Amino acid sequence: MNSLIIIREKHYSWLRGLGSADHPAMVTICNKPILEYMVDFIVLVGGKKIRLVFEEPDGSVEAYFGNGERWGVEIEYGNAQADDTIARVVEKNSSFGEQAPLIVIDGLLFIHYDKNARYEINPEGPGTGFLYNSESGSISYSTADAAERSTLVEFTPNLQISTPRKIVNLFRITMQVLREEQHRYVIPGYGADKGVILGRNVEIGKEVKIHGPVVVGSNVRLLGSAVIGPNVVIGNNVIVDDGAEVRESLVMADTYIGRRLYISAKMVAGSKVVSVSNNASIEVSDEFLLSPLKRSLPINIVRYLFNVCGAFLLALLQLIPFCIFFTLGWLKGDLRFNKSRFLLSSDGQTKIFRTPSGFRTGAIDRIIRSLSLDRFALLKEVFAGKLQLVGNRLIPDTAEGREFVKDFSGYSPGIFNYTEADRLDPGAAESEIAERFYSANRGFLTESKSLMKALMNNLLYNT
Amino acid sequence: MEINCVSNDTAAIITLCGRLAGRYPSILKKKLGEQLRHNSRIIIDMSQVSFIDSTGLGVLVGALKKAISREGDIRLVSPTEEVRMLMELTRVDRVFLVYSSQQLALKSYSEN
C-alpha cells in the first residue's frame, strides 16, 4: 500500500511560530513531530511508500525524514497547489495511485492509533471513499483498480481522531497522550520511572523532584531544586533553572525557564507563554525569566565524560594483556620506548610522554602494537584531562611543531589520532586536511568511529 | 511611564501608566520609599500598565516587604492579563491582594 500525506498551509499555519522555526508539521506532541505520528500510522497499516506533498515545502521536514529508512518505508516529496482537490493531487502523483491501494491523509490529524493493534480497511470490493472526513482533514482510500465510489468504510478496530485547530487542542491531545496513551506510541527517550520518559543527555540536579507522568526531551538540564510535573512535557534543549516549578504544562524546544518561575497550565515556547485556560498569550522580554535558547550545551563536560568512559573501558580490556606482554617484552628486552616532549594545545602547553620507538624490534613488540597496548600508559592522561581519547596526532615540541600548532587553534591531541584512523601517511597533505577537518567537526559518532578504525588498523597492519 | 500619587486618610493610591521597565522601576522605588514613610497602606492601580519586567516586579515585592514590616500592605488594582500572567509565573501573585477597582481596594483597607 502507498500513501500520500498532503500538507496544506490552511491546516498548519496556526502552528507557525510555536517553538522552533521549523515547518509547523514538525511541532511536537510529547517530543515527536505531529507528522511523524501520521507516518507511523501509515507504516502500521502496512504502507510501503509515503509521499509528503507540500503546498509550501520546507527543508526541515526533508532533513528530518530523509528517505524514510528509519521508519522502514520509502519517503518521497512532492508539490501541490492550495486549491488542488484530492483527486488532482493523486493525479499529479500518479506513480503513487495506480499500481497499489492508496491512502490519502489530507490535513492536520492526530490519529490515536495503538502500536500493538492491527488495523484493517474493509471495503466491499474495489472502490474509493472516505475513512474519515471533517473540516480539518480527511483520510481517504482507493483500491488498486478503483473505479466506483463505494460507501464510507471504516477502520477496524475503530480509531479516535483528533483535529487540532488551536493551541488549546494541541495541549489537550498532548495531555491525553501523556496521561493515558503513552504505551500506544513510540515516544523518543527511555522510560526511567513510572510514567517518566527521559531523552538523551539529560542532566538532573540532586534535589530536583519529578512527578510523573513527565516526558523530557534530549539535551535538557533540570537544575538545583526544580520541580517537574505532574503532567509535563519538556522539549529538546531546555534548561529549567533552580527552584522553578513546572506543572500541567508544555515547554517547547529551545527554552530557558528562569530561577524560581512557576509554570502551571501554560505552554511555553522560547519567550512566549500561552495560558491554556483562556488562550491569552504574552511575550516575556526579560531574558532572566524566560528566553529562547541557542542550541549549545556544555559540550566540554559531556566530551570529558565520553572520553573517560571510553578510556575506562579500554583500560579494562587492556589491563591483563598489558601485564602479560609487557613483562614478556621486558624479560626479552624487546621494548624500546622514547621519552619526548609533546605539545598539548595550540597555546604551547607541553608534557613528556613515553611513546614507542620508530623501529619494530620483535614479535612481542608487534603484538603490543597490534593490540594498541603501547597506548595503555597514556590512558591516565585522559582521566587527567590532558589528552583526548581520540584527537589530533601528537606533535613533538620542536620549533617546527610549535609553528605548526600556533595557527591550528582546534589542535587537541589524542591517544589515538585521526591520521591513523584513516590510515594516512602522517607527513602527507591528506593527513593535515583530515586532522584539521575532524578537529573542526568533532562529534561523538565520528570519534567513536575513528577509535574503532584506529584499533582495527593497529590490529590488522601490525601483525 | 507616568506615576501619579493621591493620598487620603485610608491609603495612598498610586496610578501607573505605561511600561514599568528600563529606568522606571528605580523611579517607582524612590516614590514608594517616600510614600511608605508617610503611609504604609498603599494601593497601586495597575490597570494601565502594559508591560512589566522582573526588575519592576522586584520593586513591587521589595516595597511590599517594607509595607508589611510597618503593618501596612500594598494592594493591586486590576493588572492587565499580561502583567497578571507574569506575576503568576514569578509566583508574585501569591503575595499580593488584587482588586478589580480602586473603590474595592479602598474599602478593603477601611474594613480592617
Place this chain on the structure above:
Amino acid sequence: MRILELSFIPTLDNAQWATIAVRQIVETLMKTVKVAGIEGMDKFLSEIELATGEACVNSVKHGPEQGIDKIQVSVVFKEKYSNFIVTVSDGNKRYDFSDREPDFDALPESGYGIYIMRNLMDKVSYQREKGRNLVIMEKEIKQGEE
C-alpha cells in the same frame, strides 16, 4: 587552503565548464577528507554547483562583449570551519547586488540568480576591488550528528 584557481574567457560554454570544475574539485576534496559518508553530500555539491553557475553566468552576461577580460574563479577550503569559499571575479562594471527578493507573484523571467546564490550558500557578499567585481560565497559542511 586554496584548492582551485582558474580563469576563463567569458563565454556561456566556458562558464558551464568552470562550474563543473568547481563541483568536481569540491567533491574530490570532500572525499579526500572522508566526509563522503555525510548525508546529503550530493545536495551540498549541487547547491555549490548551482550558486557557482549563477555567479559565472552573471559575470559573462554583464561583460561588455564576449571574449575580452577573463573571469577568475577560486575555491578555498577553510578546514577550521569546514567551510568552502568560492570567489568569482570579473572586470565588468559595478553590479547592483541588492538582496531584494524577486516578486515571485509577478512571474519574473529573470532576477532569480542572486536570490538563488543567497539562498543556497550560507553567506554571499559582493566587493568592488581594484576595478574588479568580487562575488564571494561561503558554504559550510554541516554534519548530521550531535
Place this chain on the structure above:
Amino acid sequence: MKIRIDEMNGIRTLALAGRFDASATGGFKDTFKGLLQEGAANYVVDLQKVDYIDSGGLGSLVSALRQTRSIDGDIRISGLSGKVRSVFELTRLHRIFEIFDDELQAVKSYRTN
C-alpha cells in the same frame, strides 16, 4: 541540452535532457517560439532527464509560461528529479507551475478540466 518534441492528444510535449543552463536557453526559446507560431497553446515540459537547471533555464520556462497563458494555454511540468525540484521550490515556481509525476498524467490533466 537536447529537446525532443512530440504530440499527444493535441498537447505538445517537450522532453528536455541535459543541463538546462544559460547556454541552453537560446535553443529552448527558439524552439518554443516556433511551436507558438504553429498555434499550439497547451504544453507539457518533461524535465526527467534534466540534471541541472539554473536561473536562466527557469527564466525561460517562466517566459514561455507567460506567452502561453496570454493565449489561454498552459505549460505543465513533469518528472522533476530531487535536485531540480528543490530549485523549483527555492524559486517558488512550484506555486506557478502544475507539477506531475509523469508526462502522460500531465497530458491527461488537460482533459479533466
